[in-house]
Amino acid sequence: MKRRQFLQRAGAGVASATILAGCTAAPVEQGTTTGTPTGPPSGTLTVATYSSFTGGDAAGTWLKSTFETEYPKVTVEFTTPENGFNQFIQRKKQGAPLGADVYVGLNTGELVRADEQLDDQLFRVVEDDLERSDSVKDSLQIDPDGRALPYDTGYISLVYDEDAVRNPGSFDALLEPRYQSDLITQNAQQSDPGRAFLLWSIHEKGPGGYLDYWSNLLDNGVRVLSDWEPAYQAYTNGEAPMVVSYSTDQVYYHGPDVDMSKHQVGFLNDQGYANPEAMAVFDDAQNPRLGRLFMDFVLSERAQAEIAVRNVQFPAVEGVTPSEEFSEYALEPPNPVTFGYDELAGNVDAWIDDWARLVASN
Incomplete structure (x- = not known):
């Protein structure tokens, strides 16, 4: 959450928990516009998110580095719009380019607002295209149409x-x-x-x-x-x-x-x-294939453990234990609502x- 930057400035160094170690229009990757994708994934994936998800040792920094290592022909770029998610609702209304492929940090109310304010769909359905979508906890699901999938809560x-x-x-x-x-x-x-x-x-x-x-x-x-x-x-x-x-x-x-x-x-x-945080691929994404690949990667057990520690949130996937210290100090309510x-x-x-x-x- 956005509180991370404040915690770092306010003396988070006293904690003994170990934290492990701009936007331009992206080119269309090979095979994503028509037909079946061929060859290894390539191109630039632009991810829109909130500012504290990137930079330093934040979750986004680790995701970018690890995803690019796994897919050497892919570059991940983050954009942090000043007006947050509202910017994309306004751009969609105006028919303007969104400038991003994926949004990370979506909550249920924002998804509802987008659906109520827009005539056209802002996000595309991806749930059936992701190998790991079934691993997300049922209690955290925010989208009955399978567009947005939680990555933490x-x-x-x-x-x-x-x-x-x-x-x-x-x-x-x-x-x-x-x-x-x-x-x-x-x-x-x-x-x-x-x-x-x-x-x-x-x-x-x-x-x-x-x-x-x-x-x-x-x-x-x-x-x-x-x-x-x-x-x-x-x-x-x-x-x-x-x-x-x-x-x-x-x-x-x-x-x-x-x-x-x-x-x-x-x-x-x-x-x-x-309060689950979710991710989704924009319907107008230039690189939807990379967007789906990135979302599936975020749901991997390795990524889920890292995101939980770095974002100080609980994993969205069943069976992930981030660390012993996280398990000891992160408290879950007896009855979540x-x-x-x-x-x-x-x-x-x-x-x-x-x-x-x-x-x-x-």
Whole structure:
């Protein structure tokens, strides 16, 4: 997730977990436009993603190096659009070139939004063309049409300082006076964890009850900041003893010099909200064959283990154990919950808009 860059800057070096070691139009590869592909894979694959997925020791850096080693005639280039996924929806509406073959970092709500706003399909169906598609956990699937496939998932939870506060343990407890002004969350309009926390509350309180719940939560002093980084920074600065974050928090923050009391993971109602990240090949891709090959590679056990450690998220594929330290410190909720595609379709934008109006009025 985008939190990775912040963690690196904020002193992730104290963690003892070992992290293993631009965009231009791509030429059409041999055999991808008509007929059956012939010869070894070749050409340039352009992958659009979020900025912290690339650079340094990030997951994208490892994927590029390893994929290019396995396929010496292939070059992988990353592009990180300033407007994120929205850029591709707008370009598709305008009939403009997308400038990428694959998108990495797609969530369920974004896929729903693309389908609702576009007359033409943004992504092509690839599930049946991938050898490893059947290995993805059924609980993480986000696309009933087989276009987007998850490659990892995080579980949204609370992270709290146990020296300052007890784990509330439930959504209702967050409304109690003893937790007044104790929680920081993120803007659901622009933040993945903020949106997931909102959806989690809707899952618990229902579409008819979540606004009343949030009205009470706001009355109890919850702070809504723009995104994960400023929210977590405020938490580490001691501005509040709880923050909405990820249940993999301790993967980074553990070790002999770390005060683990400030990195306790709190599940509400024994739950955490699953927020899968997915990948898909654009329908207008110049190199769809390379896109499918790349997606299949990402689902390999070797790649899944690396992505989990480097992206600090859980693998999407069954039976992958990233490392002993990851297994020890990455906490899964007893009862994961999430909304699927069909549940979000026709609802998610209205839910978020109504929530935003409520927050703005307080």
